[in-house]
Amino acid sequence: MLVTVDRGRCCSSGQCVLTAPTVFDQSDEDGLVEVLQPTPPAYLAPDVRLAATLCPGRAITVT
Amino acid sequence: MPPSDGKVLVLPAPADRCPFDPPSAYQQAAAAASVTRTELWDGSICWLVTGHDEVRTVLGDQRFSAEPHRPGFPFLTPGRRQVVVDNPVFLRMDDPDHARLRRMLTGDFLVKRVEEQRPAIQRIVDETLDRMVAGGSPADLVTEFALPVPSLVICELLGVPYANHEHFQQLSRTLLDTSKSELEVGTAQRELRSYLTELAEHKRREPADDILSRLANREDLSPRETAASALLLLVAGHETTANMTALSTLALLRAPEQAARLRSGETTAKAAVEELLRYLSIVQIGVPRAAIEDLTLGGTRIRAGEGVLCMLSTANRDDEVFPDGDELDLDRDARRHLAFGFGVHQCLGQPLARAELQIALRTLFLRLPGLRLAVDEAELTYRTTMVVHGVDSLPVAW
Numbered sequence: 001m002l003v004t005v006d007r008g009r010c011c012s013s014g015q016c017v018l019t020a021p022t023v024f025d026q027s028d029e030d031g032l033v034e035v036l037q038p039t040p041p042a043y044l045a046p047d048v049r050l051a052a053t054l055c056p057g058r059a060i061t062v063t
Numbered sequence: 064m065p066p067s068d069g070k071v072l073v074l075p076a077p078a079d080r081c082p083f084d085p086p087s088a089y090q091q092a093a094a095a096a097s098v099t100r101t102e103l104w105d106g107s108i109c110w111l112v113t114g115h116d117e118v119r120t121v122l123g124d125q126r127f128s129a130e131p132h133r134p135g136f137p138f139l140t141p142g143r144r145q146v147v148v149d150n151p152v153f154l155r156m157d158d159p160d161h162a163r164l165r166r167m168l169t170g171d172f173l174v175k176r177v178e179e180q181r182p183a184i185q186r187i188v189d190e191t192l193d194r195m196v197a198g199g200s201p202a203d204l205v206t207e208f209a210l211p212v213p214s215l216v217i218c219e220l221l222g223v224p225y226a227n228h229e230h231f232q233q234l235s236r237t238l239l240d241t242s243k244s245e246l247e248v249g250t251a252q253r254e255l256r257s258y259l260t261e262l263a264e265h266k267r268r269e270p271a272d273d274i275l276s277r278l279a280n281r282e283d284l285s286p287r288e289t290a291a292s293a294l295l296l297l298v299a300g301h302e303t304t305a306n307m308t309a310l311s312t313l314a315l316l317r318a319p320e321q322a323a324r325l326r327s328g329e330t331t332a333k334a335a336v337e338e339l340l341r342y343l344s345i346v347q348i349g350v351p352r353a354a355i356e357d358l359t360l361g362g363t364r365i366r367a368g369e370g371v372l373c374m375l376s377t378a379n380r381d382d383e384v385f386p387d388g389d390e391l392d393l394d395r396d397a398r399r400h401l402a403f404g405f406g407v408h409q410c411l412g413q414p415l416a417r418a419e420l421q422i423a424l425r426t427l428f429l430r431l432p433g434l435r436l437a438v439d440e441a442e443l444t445y446r447t448t449m450v451v452h453g454v455d456s457l458p459v460a461w
Contacts, residue, residue, distance in 0.1 A: 011162070011407040012169035014414045019398070031169035054398065056409035058123060
């Protein structure tokens with residue numbers, strides 16, 4: 001599983017951090033999404049997929 | 064667009080069922096189709112979008128504009144038209160203007176920043192509850208707890224003196240009351256804006272560690288934009304959370320076995336709050352958009368220049384996403400709810416709202432295990448003409 005983000009679409013709602021806090025963070029500088037683990041372990045897949053679904057800016061892609 | 068069938072949709076529609084359920088006018092539309100046409104007060108026709116998937120599609124797609132000067136943009140009431148026109152607030156702008164203004168505030172509402180504020184929020188909740196208890200049982204939970212907590216929190220963050228709370232709470236109520244005339248709403252908005260403009264000028268001279276000071280001292284922000292952003296934070300920051308707190312308390316008092324699980328920790332405050340947000344969906348008026356391109360939504364052809372209203376309350380009861388959606392079930396996974404909206408305009412303050420609700424409800428039910436209604440439930444009256452749904456007062460005993 002590979003997690004990529006389009007920071008241009010991020011609106012800093014924080015859904016990803018609330019849903020998968022070990023995979024996503026928000027930058028201190030501009031509040032935009034940061035990926036802590038681009039290839040997270042399989043047990044985190046449901047959370048990561050939910051985070052992508054919940055992202056209001058559709059900034060997260062999981063492949 | 065086909066002509067309407069002559070039925071005018073009153074917004075918000077009269078609450079004619081259980082006070083927690085979307086009005087039957089919305090439910091009937093939802094039962095007919097996820098996208099239906101409707102006529103508004105001014106004779107304009109727009110699309111009413113009630114399904115979960117379709118609401119997400121509209122709010123997540125920038126081919127639907129949030130700008131009120133777009134052809135077809137639906138004005139929900141005369142007062143709403145007064146509020147949205149002539150108010151440079153990023154909630155009613157498209158990108159890139161929206162992103163430019165919103166990003167000036169995102170740093171204050173990061174999840175980790177809000178997490179750091181939990182002890183301060185807990186202190187405000189504890190002290191407010193101390194005062195309510197000291198005042199003796201019974202008390203009105205709305206005026207003694209539900210309204211002061213978020214007002215104190217947003218005042219501290221924004222840098223607005225809480226001593227002025229009666230003034231801004233009253234103006235804010237007028238602003239959100241759909242039964243008020245355009246004149247009353249316009250006057251309240253101007254008064255609140257000039258109060259915040261003056262406050263911002265003061266913060267320019269004597270900055271403090273608060274959001275208004277930071278906004279007031281930015282060179283890329285006009286005084287008008289500063290006041291508009293501050294107004295949005297102040298109003299949205301206390302009205303929504305106050306009504307959620309009071310209505311949630313009532314919903315939990317009506318479901319004592321679920322309240323008991325919250326008290327024992329069997330159900331986490333986090334899960335409980337998500338379900339309450341879904342179930343209560345207090346933004347009961349539609350979220351307006353205007354289509355700027357021809358497109359198809361839920362099998363319906365929508366053309367550029369047509370208005371669309373997204374109903375969050377019916378989307379949050381969509382049985383395909385939330386089985387038995389009309390039931391309150393604190394143990395369900397309700398995280399896909401749309402109570403904060405969706406798309407780039409989704410509520411900026413949601414991490415803060417969640418923290419406040421989790422702390423306020425958990426503390427209230429833990430500290431007052433005998434909490435109960437002090438009047439017959441039939442005596443309660445609801446804020447049926449408000450943009451944000453709520454209960455007028457909630458007399459409780461403990």
